[in-house]
Amino acid sequence: MTEAKTKPYEVAHEFSDRAILVGVDRGQRGWPIEEDMAELARLVDTAGAEIVGEVTQRLDRSNPRTFIGPGKAEEIGRLAEDTKATLVVFDDDLSPSQQANVENLMLGVKVLDRTALILDIFALHARSREGRLQVELAQMEYLLPRLRGLWRHFGQAAAAAGGALGIGTRGPGETQLETDRRLARKRIQEVRRELKAVSAARxxxxxxxxxxxxxxxxxxxxxxxxxxxxxxxxxxxxxxxxxxxxxxxxxxxxxxxxxxxxxxxxxxxxxxxxxxxxxxxxxxxxxxxxxxxxxxxxxxxxxxxxxxxxxxxxxxxxxxxxxxxxxxxxxxxxxxxxxxxxxxxxxxxxxxxxxxxxxxxxxxxxxxxxxxxxxxxHRDRTIDVLVPYTRGDLVKMAHEEAHIILEEHVESGTHLILRVPTARADFFAPFVRVAEED
Ligand SMILES: Nc1nc2c(ncn2[C@@H]2O[C@H](COP(=O)(O)OP(=O)(O)OP(=O)(O)O)[C@@H](O)[C@H]2O)c(=O)[nH]1
Ligand SMILES: [Mg+2]
Known part of the structure; x- marks a missing residue:
């Protein structure tokens, strides 16, 4: 575990987020945890956040509520306070409820999982209209199941703040959730449609x-x-x-x-x-x-x-x-x-x-x-053709798209031995002298 001590005057202006990396070591042979964390660090760096801490835990099975152990989650919460972290990034994917639960344990700190982080980088790097739409689609689909978590989270916060969460107040919340979901689904459909139109040209x-x-x-x-x-x-x-x-x-x-x-x-x-x-x-x-x-x-x-x-x-x-x-x-x-x-x-x-x-x-x-x-x-066919002089278009096609092995002008036309793409060979079919599959 590394923990960067920061002094008040060491405010990093170029970074908007201060991140703590969290990884779970399952003892996988393919990817040692150190390499996994190094890759996560590169992802976080690419996303433009400063890394202020790293926490790993050896676990065979993830915790259904908090993904990592609850004790570890609290430890991360304390580290976040000490390092003034604004972001906690998990190297794995969290379920919407795990994400909400962990976020509840560290108020004021954003919790991102690996997918959210990668989506963020994609959003940052998307340039073309198609690219942006593709990223938006993935982001909306990622967010849709997380809307509930968001509202429950607000509901709990309201309750904690002393707000009565009675029958009357629950209604509008649920209604709002339904509205949000409907809007999100509608947007997903719109993006899909736009994407289809944009992709059509390509x-x-x-x-x-x-x-x-x-x-x-x-x-x-x-x-x-x-x-x-x-x-x-x-x-x-x-x-x-x-x-x-x-x-x-x-x-x-x-x-x-x-x-x-x-x-x-x-x-x-x-x-x-x-x-x-x-x-x-x-x-x-x-x-x-x-x-x-x-x-x-x-x-x-x-x-x-x-x-x-x-x-x-x-x-x-x-x-x-x-x-x-x-x-x-x-x-x-x-x-x-x-x-x-x-x-x-x-x-x-x-x-x-x-x-x-x-x-x-x-x-x-x-x-x-x-x-x-x-x-x-290997994919081409070698064909031996005699193209009549009336079919200058085929000779032109041969020059443009085939590899010419032999070209000679004889009385009845142009004798060509060509290597042509299979799809093109058909055009020459009526004039083939000897055809052989390569
Ligand atoms: N030394 C060295 N560096 C290379 C070589 N090829 C690529 N790089 C460097 O590796 C980095 C990534 O290169 P890119 O060509 O952007 O890699 P990419 O596969 O297109 O990466 P993404 O588009 O991000 O998936 C750059 O800093 C390159 O300069 C190489 O043959 N030798
Ligand atoms: Mg590239």
Whole structure:
């Protein structure tokens, strides 16, 4: 447990909140409590609060009323007073009643659970209209079951203040609660509708890419693994790169030219995290469609991170939740510039199918492109066609969207041997001389 002593003149102006972190150690093997708390600290820091204390407790089962033990909750209350904390952040999700109960034990201090904290960061980083709506949807759904807790809390406070909480006064409270709930539900419906309309334009683009048969690649991975850095390094996209969690919320798609000249698309997506709130996965459904429909997933890993292995497992879990565990995947170990040679060699031996790169130094990017090209080629068909001169449109299409292996002009038309996306091959079907599946 750390406890920062603060002197009156040490008021931190740049922070609006002073936070105490609370973690429960269940003795999980994958994520040691220290690493879990370090990640929570990064989340709190990203959210813009100053950390003034940390409390952990070894527990096999959480307390149904207060999540942590009641004694521990009181201890946190005292620590909050001593450190002038304004915020207590739990590393796990609390039920609405647990949250209300803990808040009752420490009046004047906000209690956030992991989901609320992550939602807060998302709200802070949301830029596009779609992103903001997605976050609002997740926030409203998070708040809806907590409205009751809020009102009960007020009711108890009123009773404690000597207010009579009789039959007459209970009525308006409940009515107010019902009104609030109805309003919240109405807003959820509105946001869903707006979201549908906003997403429609991107859906149209996505479907157009799909129909055109362009090979689509999505960057996925743990937050801060370097997905945006790789998109920039490979395509010069110029998207925001930050040493912060969840810097990217919107999907950005750029064209990428492979060594053989073929054009594919590369999409940067929102990062994942251990214990990612399900409501967020739901709310970001439309953005994550890019991941769902990709032909290839580049699973980017921060090689230098102490928890790289556990992060890979966490990402795989979310991919499972999205129903894309079966999609073609390539493991891309990024930030290899941060580990030493011996470590790298060992890792390469352990994961012979992975690609090792550095988005910052550029190391390994060429072999990454080659690997992508060979993956993409697997998906294409090689066709041998004789296109009559009356169908100049098809020759144009071939030049724009296919890899031309041979082109010669013969008496009856243009003889082409092409590697084309499966969806495009159909256009050439009437003129095929020899067709073979790759
Ligand atoms: N040393 C080193 N740092 C890197 C490398 N790639 C990314 N970084 C740094 O890691 C941090 C996160 O990079 P981003 O590209 O924003 O990571 P991201 O995966 O897009 O993260 P989110 O959008 O937050 O999920 C930044 O500070 C980058 O400069 C790399 O290959 N080597
Ligand atoms: Mg990013």
């Amino acid at each position: 859906d149209t683009q996505r479907h157009a890419r799909h129909r055109s048969g362009v090979y689509r690649i999505a960057l996925v991975g743990y937050t801060n693994a370097g997905k945006s850095t790789l998109l920039n390094a490979l395509t010069g996209a110029g998207v925001l790169v930050q040493d912060k969690l969840f810097a990217t919320l919107d999907a950005t798609t750029r064209q990428l030219e492979l060594p053989e000249g073929r054009i594919v698309t590369l999409t940067d997506t929102v990062g994942f995290i251990n214990k990612l709130p399900h409501s967020l996965v739901e709310a970001f459904k439309s953005t994550l469609d890019e991941v769902r429909e990709a032909d290839l997933l580049l699973h980017v890993v921060d090689t230098s991170h102490a928890m790289a292995g556990a992060q890979i497992a966490a990402v795989s879990e979310v991919l499972g939740e999205l129903g894309v565990s079966g999609s073609p995947q390539m493991l891309v170990y990024n930030k290899t510039d941060l580990i030493d040679e011996a470590e790298l060699l060992q890792l390469q031996r352990r994961s012979p199918d992975a690609v090792f790169v550095s988005g910052v130094s550029g190391a390994g990017l060429e072999s990454l492109l080659e690997r992508i090209a060979s993956e993409a080629a």
